Amino acid sequence: MGTGPLFYVVQFATVALLALAANTSFGGLPVLAELLARDNNLPHFFALRADRQVHRYGIAFLAVTSALLLIVAGGEMNLLVPLFAIGVFVGFTLSQAGMVRHWVGERPAGWRWRAGLNGFGALLTFVAAIVVTGSKFGEGGWLIVVALPLMVAGMEWVHRSYARIGARLELGRTPSPPRPRRSLVVVPVHAVTRLTRDALSAALSLGDRVVAVNVTHPEDERQARAFVEDWDRWDPGVELVQLFDAHRRMRFRVS
Structure with a gap:
C-alpha cells in the first residue's frame, strides 16, 4: 500500500x-x-x-x-x-x-x-x-x-x-417435613448477679432445657456452699450442676 x-x-x-x-x-x-x-x-x-x-x-x-x-x-x-x-x-x-x-x-x-x-x-x-x-x-x-x-x-x-x-x-428432592428437636443450653455461672440473670434469660429463649454449671476448685468448699445458698435463695427455676475440678474444666454428662 x-x-x-x-x-x-x-x-x-x-x-x-x-x-x-x-x-x-x-x-x-x-x-x-x-x-x-x-x-x-x-x-x-x-x-x-x-x-x-x-x-x-x-x-x-x-x-x-x-x-x-x-x-x-x-x-x-x-x-x-x-x-x-x-x-x-x-x-x-x-x-x-x-x-x-x-x-x-x-x-x-x-x-x-x-x-x-x-x-x-x-x-x-x-x-x-x-x-x-x-x-x-x-x-x-x-x-x-x-x-x-x-x-x-x-x-x-x-x-x-x-x-x-x-x-x-438433596437438591431436586422434596425433603421430609421438619420436626422439632429438643435442645440443651449450658450456661457457665460463677455468681448470682445481673449478668447471670441475663445469660439465663437468653438461654431460656433458645433451648428446651437449660442447665447452669458452676465449676469450683476442690479446695474452695466454702465458696461452693455459699454459691449454692445464694442460688437456692434466688431460685431461678433452672437446674444447677456443680463441678469440682482443680483445673476448672467443664466436663459432665447430661442424661
Missing part, C-alpha cells in the same frame, strides 16, 4: 476490527460464563451481577487474562493473532455444531436444509481451525491446543464438585 491514503485506511480498518473483537469478547464472554455457571460448569459467582446489572466477575476475569496475555506476549501481534484466529474458528465450529444438534432435536419445518447448512459451515470452520493451528503451532498456536483441554477438564471438575454438593443437600 505504500504510505498513501490506502495505508491509513488499512490501519484504521485494522484498529476498528480489533476494537470490535475486544468489545465482542467483553460483551459475550461474561454472559457465556453466566450460562456455564448456571449449569454448574463454572463457579457460581460468575452468575452474580453488580448494581449496574453487569457480570463484574466475568469482566474482571477477562480483563486480567487479557492483560496477562499482553504482558507475556510483549504486545507482539504476530503471537496474539494466531490465538485469536484459532479461537474464532473453534468457536464457530462449536456454535454451528450446536445448531445442527438443535435442528435435529427440534425438527421444525425445513430443519434438514438448515441442519445441512450449519453442518457444512461447521465442517469449513473446523478445517480452517486445523489448518491455522498446524501452520501457527510453533508461533503460539500450541497454547490453544493446551488450554482448551485444560479448560474442559477444569469445568468438568467444577461440575462434579457441585454435583457432590447437590447430592449432600
Whole structure:
C-alpha cells in the first residue's frame, strides 16, 4: 500500500476490527460464563451481577487474562493473532455444531436444509481451525491446543464438585417435613448477679432445657456452699450442676 491514503485506511480498518473483537469478547464472554455457571460448569459467582446489572466477575476475569496475555506476549501481534484466529474458528465450529444438534432435536419445518447448512459451515470452520493451528503451532498456536483441554477438564471438575454438593443437600428432592428437636443450653455461672440473670434469660429463649454449671476448685468448699445458698435463695427455676475440678474444666454428662 505504500504510505498513501490506502495505508491509513488499512490501519484504521485494522484498529476498528480489533476494537470490535475486544468489545465482542467483553460483551459475550461474561454472559457465556453466566450460562456455564448456571449449569454448574463454572463457579457460581460468575452468575452474580453488580448494581449496574453487569457480570463484574466475568469482566474482571477477562480483563486480567487479557492483560496477562499482553504482558507475556510483549504486545507482539504476530503471537496474539494466531490465538485469536484459532479461537474464532473453534468457536464457530462449536456454535454451528450446536445448531445442527438443535435442528435435529427440534425438527421444525425445513430443519434438514438448515441442519445441512450449519453442518457444512461447521465442517469449513473446523478445517480452517486445523489448518491455522498446524501452520501457527510453533508461533503460539500450541497454547490453544493446551488450554482448551485444560479448560474442559477444569469445568468438568467444577461440575462434579457441585454435583457432590447437590447430592449432600438433596437438591431436586422434596425433603421430609421438619420436626422439632429438643435442645440443651449450658450456661457457665460463677455468681448470682445481673449478668447471670441475663445469660439465663437468653438461654431460656433458645433451648428446651437449660442447665447452669458452676465449676469450683476442690479446695474452695466454702465458696461452693455459699454459691449454692445464694442460688437456692434466688431460685431461678433452672437446674444447677456443680463441678469440682482443680483445673476448672467443664466436663459432665447430661442424661
